[in-house]
Amino acid sequence: MNSEQLRAAARFTLITLALAGTYLLLQHGWMALGGLGADWWQARQNAALVDDAQVLAARSREAEARLPPQRRVDAFRLGQQMGFLAEYLGSHALSDAAARAQAEARAAPLAAQAETLADALGVAPAAWPAVSTADEFARLQARFEDDETGLGGRIERVLSPRHREIYLLGVHAGINRAVVQTSGGARFNGPSASFLVRHATLAGLPPAWWEALSRAPEGATPEAREARFISAIEALDAALAAPASARP
Structure with a gap:
């Protein structure tokens, strides 16, 4: 393999590694965003439950008093x-x-x-x-x-x-x-x-x-x-x- 072929092979390897690294970074980014989305959704669900609990408490207050x-x-x-x-x-x-x-x-x-x-x-x-x-x-x-x-x-x-x-x-x-x-x-x-x-x-x-x-x-x-x-x-x-x- 001559020097030109070696340089071409090296460029190909570097490009492949760069693309793989970019893919991994994007994958981790999407996973992180997915985790944030899940946390956000769970937080919304929890907040909705707390709101519903307050409504139930108000509806139950008179009965619970007796x-x-x-x-x-x-x-x-x-x-x-x-x-x-x-x-x-x-x-x-x-x-x-x-x-x-x-x-x-x-x-x-x-x-x-x-x-x-x-x-x-x-x-x-x-x-x-x-x-x-x-x-x-x-x-x-x-x-x-x-x-x-x-x-x-x-x-x-x-x-x-x-x-x-x-x-x-x-x-x-x-x-x-x-x-x-x-x-x-x-x-x-x-x-x-x-x-x-x-x-x-x-x-x-x-x-x-x-x-x-x-x-x-x-x-x-x-x-x-x-x-x-x-x-x-x-x-x-x-x-x-x-x-x-x-x-x-």
Whole structure:
């Protein structure tokens, strides 16, 4: 290869490297802009939720003034029971008859407690979305959001719009409690956690009350992970029972 060919090859290499470098810079630039766009969109979404929370607070103020704090706890517990029962029984819906019967027997006491609580609140029956197909189970969170059984609407009418949000917060906490317990802490339902964040924000609850429920529990053993998640539920339960002066 003569000197002219060497110079041409060198120019080609330099041009190729320059183009590659330019492409990488543009790629990083677009990625950075994409990240900024995602952050901007999330910020807008969060701001919209806060605005909606203020509207719900105003709509709920009169009803909440006459209701004891215990009603917030009751709404949360009822939601928890509905979410747990729907997830637990739904996960056994496609099992054989013996396994389904065993799951139903184990869930019966909780179902009875839920019915008693719903009756005391004046929102009975305590119904959760039934599951008979894989598709129905896959859409469980959306079916609660759509209020398939009408329980959320009854809670809003009898209690308040914010009590409905607390009920739905409980639903998604209950779904993940069932997931965590039945998997020994190995699984966590991300979509339900996202809905939990939404409803907690709309209910106007401080993040410190519920953040631990929005992520998979940590721990060296299944027992530790399960205990940590249950502890987070109990902490939120206690915070909801706080007197009016401690409310957000």
